[in-house]
Amino acid sequence: MRASPDNAAIAERLETLASLLDLAGAGHYSVRAYRRAAELVRATPVPVAELVRRGEVRRLRGIGPAIEARLVELVETGDIAEVAELERETAPQLVGVGRLAGIGARRMAELGQALGITTVEQLREAAAAGRLAEAPGFGPKTAAKLAAALERPPERVAARPLLLTRARELVGGIAEALGGEPAGDARRWRDTCERLAVVCRDDVIDRFASLPQIVAVVERSQQRALGVTVEGTPVELVVAEPGRFGTELLRATGSDEYVAALEPLPDSPDEEGVYRALGLPWRPPELRELPSRDPPPEGLLEHGDLRGDLHCHTTWSDGRASVLEMGLAARELGYEYLAICDHTKAVRVVPGVDADDLRRQGEEIGAANEELAPFRLLRGAECDILPDGSLDLPDDVLAELDWLQVSLHAGQRAPRAELTRRVEEGMRHPAARCLSHPTGRLINRRPPNALDLERIFEVALETGVALEVNGLADRLDLGDEHVRAAVAAGVKIVCSTDAHSVRGLRGIVLSVATARRGGARAADVLNTRPAAELLAR
Numbered sequence: 001m002r003a004s005p006d007n008a009a010i011a012e013r014l015e016t017l018a019s020l021l022d023l024a025g026a027g028h029y030s031v032r033a034y035r036r037a038a039e040l041v042r043a044t045p046v047p048v049a050e051l052v053r054r055g056e057v058r059r060l061r062g063i064g065p066a067i068e069a070r071l072v073e074l075v076e077t078g079d080i081a082e083v084a085e086l087e088r089e090t091a092p093q094l095v096g097v098g099r100l101a102g103i104g105a106r107r108m109a110e111l112g113q114a115l116g117i118t119t120v121e122q123l124r125e126a127a128a129a130g131r132l133a134e135a136p137g138f139g140p141k142t143a144a145k146l147a148a149a150l151e152r153p154p155e156r157v158a159a160r161p162l163l164l165t166r167a168r169e170l171v172g173g174i175a176e177a178l179g180g181e182p183a184g185d186a187r188r189w190r191d192t193c194e195r196l197a198v199v200c201r202d203d204v205i206d207r208f209a210s211l212p213q214i215v216a217v218v219e220r221s222q223q224r225a226l227g228v229t230v231e232g233t234p235v236e237l238v239v240a241e242p243g244r245f246g247t248e249l250l251r252a253t254g255s256d257e258y259v260a261a262l263e264p265l266p267d268s269p270d271e272e273g274v275y276r277a278l279g280l281p282w283r284p285p286e287l288r289e290l291p292s293r294d295p296p297p298e299g300l301l302e303h304g305d306l307r308g309d310l311h312c313h314t315t316w317s318d319g320r321a322s323v324l325e326m327g328l329a330a331r332e333l334g335y336e337y338l339a340i341c342d343h344t345k346a347v348r349v350v351p352g353v354d355a356d357d358l359r360r361q362g363e364e365i366g367a368a369n370e371e372l373a374p375f376r377l378l379r380g381a382e383c384d385i386l387p388d389g390s391l392d393l394p395d396d397v398l399a400e401l402d403w404l405q406v407s408l409h410a411g412q413r414a415p416r417a418e419l420t421r422r423v424e425e426g427m428r429h430p431a432a433r434c435l436s437h438p439t440g441r442l443i444n445r446r447p448p449n450a451l452d453l454e455r456i457f458e459v460a461l462e463t464g465v466a467l468e469v470n471g472l473a474d475r476l477d478l479g480d481e482h483v484r485a486a487v488a489a490g491v492k493i494v495c496s497t498d499a500h501s502v503r504g505l506r507g508i509v510l511s512v513a514t515a516r517r518g519g520a521r522a523a524d525v526l527n528t529r530p531a532a533e534l535l536a537r
Contacts, residue, residue: 004049004075007041008176013074013083014038014067016212019230020086023095023105037067039169043503049075091118092230096215099232101149102159103142111135120216124150154218154226157194158233163443164510165473167193174213174235178204183252184236187285189513191476192443197236197252201245208237246270254288261291286516289480297519301495303512305522307530308337309505310434311382311405311468311496316361317342318350320501323361323377324368329502331375337531338505339378339403340365344392346384347409353381355397362400376531378402382436384409389425391432398431402535405468407436408449416450423451427465434494434526435460437470437477445474453482457489464492466526469518471497471511483518494526 005013018034040062041048051057052075058068074080090105091112097120098108112118114135115126126132127150132143162170167186175182180200185193198208205225209217214227214235225237240248246268251259259265266277275282281295312326313319319326323340330338340361345352353361358381365377380403384392391398391406398404406426411419427435438456439448460467467486470477478486478493486493495511497504515525522528 004047004053005078007044007048008173010048010071010074011038011042012173012177012212013080014041014070017070017080017083017086020083020090020092023090023092023109023230024086025106033062033064033067036062042169042173088118092215093118093120094123096228096230096232097123097150097218098146099230100154100159100218100228100234101146103146107137107142111138120218154228154234156226156234156236158196161192161194161444162196162233163473164189164191164193164476167196170213170229170233171196171198171235174198174208174211174237175200177211178207178237180204180237181249183238183249187253188255188288189286189510189517190289191479191514195236196233197238199238199240199245199249199252201240203239205237205239243267243269246272246274250274250288253285255290257291258288261293284516286513287519289517297521299521299523301512301515301520301522301525301528303509305525305528306335306495306508306512308335308339308378308527308534309496309499309508310339310378310380310403310494310527311341311436311470312338312499312505313342313382314340316340316351316353316357318500323364324371325502326499326505327368327372327375327377329505331372333505335375337376337378337534339380339405341380341382341403341405344381344383346386346392347407349409352392355394358393358397358401378531378535380404382407385422385426387411387422389422391426391429395431398429401431404429404431404433405436406432406434406465408440412440412446412449414450416452419450420452420455423456424459427456427459427463432463432465434466434468434496436468437472437475437498438467439477439479439482441475441477441479443474443476448477453485457486457491460486460491461489466492466494469493469495469511469515469520471495471499471507471509471514473507473510476510476514478514478518480514480517483515483520487518487520487524492526493520493524496527 014034015038018031022031040060052071057063057071070080090109094108094112095105127147132138133140171182171186175198178200180198183199184195184197208225213229215230216228217225218228219226223239227235238248238252244267247265250271268274280293283296287296314323314326343350343352345354362379365379369377379401382405385406385408441448467478495515497507499505
């Protein structure tokens with residue numbers, strides 16, 4: 001019997017197929033389905049290949065018949081034939097290098113077909129021979145742009161920053177395959193990642209070049225290589241000399257400004273040794289953004305300090321799991337409590353709950369608590385702040401809740417004074433406990449709103465309302481710089497996931513890391529407290 005691929009190998013092949021389908025112009029939903037399947041496989045605790053062999057893989061939510069067929073083929077034959085076919089059609093090496101140079105995938109694929117080339121070396125030869133302008137859609141300016149890009153040192157930062165989750169998945173997968181350590185922006189838990197790096201102890205450059213995540217190596221020396229993904233994202237590989245692994249890991253992890261302030265770095269096999277030789281206290285990667293020789297804050301927040309999550313959704317609004325399922329998952333994570341905070345009706349773009357719904361949900365929460373005790377589900381809501389500053393639920397219902405997130409989903413582009421007045425009024429409601437995702441940003445899609453955060457900090461101190469560090473990867477709101485300002489002002493924060501699924505509860509690591517980047521201590525975070533203390537007002 002053929003050896004079964006492990007979950008990481010299966011996930012990598014599904015990722016490759018998704019990228020190639022994207023290049024081939026497949027529908028957005030098909031591409032997304034394969035990417036989600038890859039994430040699911042990577043996170044599944046049991047061997048997926050065994051589920052495939054037993055015909056049980058479709059028990060995993062998100063695996064339909066088409067993806068099951070690809071998984072069966074992969075487990076039985078060791079590969080997916082469509083991957084090789086798409087690689088011939090789409091020339092991923094050319095696409096990756098083209099995207100690095102700012103030229104679109106379709107144009108690069110057409111260039112490859114027109115000139116009969118598929119590799120970077122063939123592309124360089126065609127450029128040197130002046131053949132690029134022969135391809136349809138490649139006029140003299142575009143040809144010159146690509147030729148110039150091939151001649152100069154390649155960019156080492158991504159033209160379009162990656163979300164933190166995608167960056168950590170990418171460098172984590174590469175590091176795992178090579179026996180190395182992730183570095184760069186992802187190791188510092190930056191909300192957007194431009195510099196991606198992996199540090200290894202052994203010469204693994206050939207293995208790096210053959211990884212499915214890397215479609216081309218555009219620069220190579222004895223100790224370093226620069227690869228490119230099919231999306232045009234550069235990934236740097238550093239091969240540390242003996243006795244210098246810690247030195248190279250620290251250098252590849254910290255921001256340029258942080259590392260420059262420490263240079264010259266002493267040789268050491270581990271990072272702790274670098275700090276000792278410099279006469280400095282150990283500093284976690286999250287705090288290597290700004291130049292500093294100071295010790296990290298005492299009592300810096302740790303994941304284990306959290307006693308619960310105060311913001312999640314269920315099938316009562318736009319969540320994918322029931323009240324009980326979310327409670328069971330939170331209890332399994334070792335929490336003491338979880339606040340159920342479904343949307344109210346004013347959010348409009350998703351289903352919301354009204355007063356009657358919340359009271360019926362309260363009965364369901366009560367029944368679940370009998371089963372989950374001593375773990376406790378908290379009755380809550382994510383209640384929209386209406387244009388006049390009032391809340392989207394009657395006061396008598398709000399008074400029944402254990403926990404209330406007040407939130408703004410519409411009107412994010414309102415002028416600063418109007419937006420601030422509206423949020424301030426919502427925070428002053430007696431039932432309000434926390435302001436959800438305060439700046440309303442969606443990373444790479446929508447900038448922060450014009451909210452006057454200094455004024456909001458003042459209101460938070462007056463009312464005792466906390467500000468959320470939302471753990472959704474495309475929010476991470478408050479961001480680290482705003483966490484730093486809030487903590488300095490004495491404002492309490494809450495680290496929550498805004499989870500819409502059982503799996504989403506694990507996103508708490510993003511919230512905690514963002515809070516740590518802002519220097520938050522356990523004492524600054526409300527949900528490090530027991531439920532009785534948290535709910536006492």
